[in-house]
Amino acid sequence: MGMTVVEKILARAAGVPAVRALDIVEPRVDLAMSHENAALVINQFNEIHQGTGREPKPWDPDRIAVIFDHRVPAEGPKTATNQKLIRGFVARHGIAKFHDIRGDLGGICHQILPERGYVRPGFVVVGTDSHTTSHGALGCFAFGIGATEMASVWTLGVALNIEVPPTIKVVVSGRFQEHVGPKDLILHLIGRLTAQGANFRVLEFHGDTIAAMSTSGRLTICNMSVEAGATGGLVPADAETERYLRQEAGVTGPLAPVRPDADAVYERVVEVDVSRLEPQIACPHTVDNVKPIGEVAGKAVQQIVIGSCTNGRLDDLEIAAGILRGKQVAPGTRMLVFPASGRIYSQALEAGYLQEFMRAGAVVMNSGCGPCLGIHQGALGDEEVALATTNRNFKGRMGNPKSEVYLCSSAVAAASAITGVITDPRAGGR
Amino acid sequence: MGKVVLKLGKDISTDDIYPGRFMATVLPTETPQFCFHDRTEFNAQLKAGAIPAGSVVVADENFGCGSSREQAVSTIRGHELVIVARSIARIFLQNAINLGLSLVICPTIEAEVGDELELASGKVRNRTSGREFDAVPLPPARQAIVDAGGLIPYTRKKLLELPARS
């Protein structure tokens, strides 16, 4: 019997010829990523070593990445002190894949890993962040873990007692309409599967729409796979993966793409035709409360956010800048733009997109998570409504439990910034 | 187990359990103050020490969905609450096992605030309504960590089995 991509990756990483869904394996880890929560990982890591007589040294500093993104620059003394503690640890152990608060090397962890070539096809990637699923876009198995589990990985270099997840095959066909894209696809799919429809499963994406999709779009759909509960999202590596890694991430040396066997066993197959898909909106307060834009158009919004690990990449900024060209952000609405990384910030600066945003009245912020998780930069007032290209709209997510968050693509966000109400970006749409 | 002190719906996110704006606080000794922070009344009762250890939070499906923040587990554990949920999201479940939070997956559980629950031989008994509900045993991979007393002792044991690194 054949294997799915995740089964092949886990078999190889566990050093066994074959695995099946629900087998228990202990795969070695190729990359272990943390952000500011490395402060807690360090605490747990030291605790594991306590009383053992062993020195608390990570198993392989080259396979650890630490990226500051959630609260940059620090919003208060507690975060700043945690960041200082992490800097000390990283320096002490020679962790080179460290991205501090910088305009050149900084950015959101889920953007830094792909753009720096830290993730490759076939890898097992763990991250102390639920959106670690993003990296499945490069044909690897990437999943979120907690801080204590990360401390265990830092100690042993393997993920302990991992159950091989069953795979759901998602076959996507058709061409998107103008101003409809990967974000609308994944919102639609989450609405269909529900917030728990893929719990403990991997979503493996196939079909001509995926084949034609850029790595940026694939990162968007794998990023949000976790919103259907999935352990991982995965696009089997192909020519586009190789193009991205060589041309954009500067990866040299051999790549080892993993394709599923023709007779791989899938738990089920879900088919999506995107050719008539409308822009999709996730309404408060769950990500699976998804509606076609026609049902929510006209809703007044006070804050527009373009950014995050889901939609803060160059193509998102390009689309938004194109829609805003020659237009203004509506009075009574504020628009915040967060390029996902310093590199993207520079590229958008050179391409003139940032100038376009500022001229239109938007505020361009430093790269990082921004208001996505409600800690700083762009909290909402009571009863205010935000429309954001981020990935979660849980109550209180943007810092105020008395506010509402709607989720959308960058095209919808930009079109809505002009009108101050949720607006269909398609020509003639409303 | 004890009395049900909070009854929750489905898809309760880690933002609900431990809002993101308190994430700069990480240590298990400090996280309990923010437990269900925005459920103001419940949080006030917790902080006042009015909720005894062993009290039960009953939840519908997909409890703990969302972020991987471990604070969402340590904050509940700090108050020694027991979670009885119809189902639990993956990362939360794994974190709970790793940190030794008491939880029971019980797909058909029905209970109201004030009901007394007890766990006996794979079943949750609602002593108030007199009804019984099957609990789902943990998969063996996860049970092994629970049996070791959590992931820290489990990993420590594995570490000691490795040859010492120079």
Ligand code: SF4
């Ligand atoms: S942008 Fe938002 S979802 Fe993405 S890593 Fe940052 S906080 Fe998490």
